[in-house]
Amino acid sequence: MKRGLKMGVNEAVFSEILANAVEQGASDIFISAEVPVYWRRAGQLEPLLEYTASSDDIAGLFSVVADENVKKQFSFCREVDFTWSDDNARFRIHLYSRLGKPAFAIRVLAGGLPCLAGLGQAGRARDFLGYESGLFLVTGATGAGKTTTVAAMLAEYNNSRDYHILTLEDPVEYTYPSGRCLFSQQELGKDFLDYRQGIISAMRENPDVIMISELRDVGACEAALSAASSGHYVIATMHTGGAVETVERFISMVDSSRQRLAQSMLAASLRGICSQKLISGSGYEQYCVAEILHTNNAVKNIIRSGKYEQLTSVMQSGGNWGMQTMEMGEERFRKAVCAS
Structure with a gap:
């Protein structure tokens, strides 16, 4: 033209x-x-x-x-x-x-299903595949690759586990081929009317993993926390920044009269948070950097006490647990670029 x-x-x-x-x-x-x-x-x-x-x-x-x-x-x-x-x-x-x-x-x-090995630092989500119950959150801004990370986790399950995986999505973006897993993919407006009721219904359908494409409101957060506390493994995304903001937002969406209970339940159920963002490299390539929080006893105590800002220091010193702050992730990216 x-x-x-x-x-x-x-x-x-x-x-x-x-x-x-x-x-x-x-x-x-x-x-x-x-x-x-x-x-x-x-x-x-x-x-x-x-x-x-x-x-x-x-x-x-x-x-x-x-x-x-x-x-x-x-x-x-x-x-x-x-x-x-x-x-x-x-x-x-x-x-x-x-x-x-x-x-x-x-x-x-993207054509085909993504692979965790190709997701940069978000590939560390592989460390959270081994849980049988609890809550794992993938967070970040719109376009940060949250859906891609979750899809790569579910694809990994399909290759390695005999699971029933139920997804609640708006809309369904990735579809999964026949493998070791049974997938029950449900779309908002077609198969369920709101996330809270969809999560409650999902618990009656005997899934091993419940994937929620976005926790948007208090009803969805409370239902996801209930599912995670009742023996299901819940993987969900949120439009939040780092781990501190994510925990604060999750608890703040719960009614003030129930926040202490929510703190206790989240402390017991949270398995970790992967907060990610994309950084532009040379040409039109983009690279994913991530903040990683693994829940250990220190994290549980911080969530119960409501002193969420202390999560940053736990991540800074938690390298042996596989943790890092976003700043640490960006520095690793810069070093990798210089080394190449």
Whole structure:
């Protein structure tokens, strides 16, 4: 295409943009009316100035990607999340309203299942595969790779354990092939109506592992804690920063009258936290660095007492346990880059 030549975004152009995004390593594509299409590579937002969608283009794309159920949800809520596939790849689409018209935030989902060995420091999540009960949290900002880390853990189980794994997701992003595990994947809005009730129902379905794609509210946190305390192994994500912020947020979401009980239950059930973020390297490569907390007696006492800020010093001195702060993870990354 000649530089400076602008064109709309019909179905054929839409497919072209998605194919280019997959080929060039973009993680996200943003399409809305009367502004250029944007995509994000290596964390950097870039305009694709040759593509500008009209209002009619947006309406046409809406018809292409949305089935009747999605259209009904969008009509009621003005936003909806779902997955969609074409010949190029699988995508997670967040459909929302901008100036009264639908717009798209599209996440490119990696082809195939990820492997823990390829996730940088997040690969340390392998240390948390051996538990039969309790709670393991994977945290970080949007786009930090939380879903990828959890999917790699479940793929590892599928190769090595005879487990029933039940997932509660919004939407289902990765699907798992037949292996050693039985997967019961459930999607919000289709198979369960809210995370709290979904978790309660999951405990009746005899899973070995319950995976929760996001702990969003007090009901979900309390139900996850109950499941972890009753002998299930719960793996969940949260949109929080490091370990200190994660524990503070988890407890603060519980009603003040029950926070002491929640502290005691979390101290007994928490197995660890992997807080991660992506750092841009050379070209368009990104690397995952992580803060790792393993729960030992010191961590349990800190959570019970509510002195969460002391978790930082435990991680700083907990190298023998496999712990590190985010600053330690970033320093390891810098040293590795210099050594190479």
